[in-house]
Amino acid sequence: MNLKKAAAEKAVEAIKDGMCIGLGTGSTAYWAIQKIGERVRDGLKIEAVATSVASEELAVQLGIPIVPFDNITRLDITIDGADEVNPELHLIKGGGGALLREKIVAANTDYFIVVADESKAVDTLGSFALPVEVVPFASEWTKRRLEASCPDVQWRQKDGVKYITDNGNYIADCRYGEINDPAALEAMLNSIPGVVDNGLFVGMADKIIIAKSDGEMDIRVK
Numbered sequence: 240m241n242l243k244k245a246a247a248e249k250a251v252e253a254i255k256d257g258m259c260i261g262l263g264t265g266s267t268a269y270w271a272i273q274k275i276g277e278r279v280r281d282g283l284k285i286e287a288v289a290t291s292v293a294s295e296e297l298a299v300q301l302g303i304p305i306v307p308f309d310n311i312t313r314l315d316i317t318i319d320g321a322d323e324v325n326p327e328l329h330l331i332k333g334g335g336g337a338l339l340r341e342k343i344v345a346a347n348t349d350y351f352i353v354v355a356d357e358s359k360a361v362d363t364l365g366s367f368a369l370p371v372e373v374v375p376f377a378s379e380w381t382k383r384r385l386e387a388s389c390p391d392v393q394w395r396q397k398d399g400v401k402y403i404t405d406n407g408n409y410i411a412d413c414r415y416g417e418i419n420d421p422a423a424l425e426a427m428l429n430s431i432p433g434v435v436d437n438g439l440f441v442g443m444a445d446k447i448i449i450a451k452s453d454g455e456m457d458i459r460v461k
């Protein structure tokens with residue numbers, strides 16, 4: 240069974256005619272976008288914005304109407320994946336590099352639904368390296384500031400060079416180990432000059448749908 244697809248398709252059931260939708264990024268959000276495309280072809284009337292260039296391109300291919308951000312003030316529902324989810328519905332995101340746009344979109348959404356397979360459910364966040372988006376200017380200085388709180392900070396690489404986000408920034412993957420106070424760490428990281436944002440999403444998810452290999456769904460609501 241494809242658990243990512245199952246969780247994503249369950250979430251898409253919440254979308255109704257007339258809604259403005261935020262489209263997430265990654266291999267789980269991919270299935271949500273596919274299902275939304277199918278429903279649009281069947282007559283669903285929605286408008287959407289995307290959290291990455293890749294998701295926008297996919298949505299356009301599938302015939303999902305993409306509108307400029309400035310044309311709408313608020314999204315009804317955003318469906319996105321996560322790298323880790325904890326029992327308090329806090330998340331680590333950004334494995335796909337789209338954390339900044341994902342956080343902006345989630346923050347401007349009335350109902351933020353996270354979809355995941357069971358491998359993403361953890362008791363404590365932090366096994367997954369926390370992505371931190373850093374502006375290129377003086378980025379080694381910013382990295383040194385990150386190293387003051389984190390023992391293992393690595394620039395994300397792609398094809399042998401530094402990975403560049405859709406916003407033209409770098410990603411520093413920060414391995415903290417157990418993150419016991421996600422809200423404090425999120426605020427501390429975002430107070431470092433040069434850090435644009437980080438992949439901790441604290442108190443943002445309204446619903447998390449986790450598909451399990453026994454066929455059940457673990458549905459967590461705020």
Ligand SMILES: O=C(CO)[C@H](O)[C@H](O)COP(=O)(O)O
Pocket residue numbers: 263264265266267268319320321322331332333334335336337338341
């Ligand atoms: O935050 C993300 C992209 O920036 C993704 O939602 C996250 O990495 C999960 O990806 P996937 O669904 O492929 O496991």
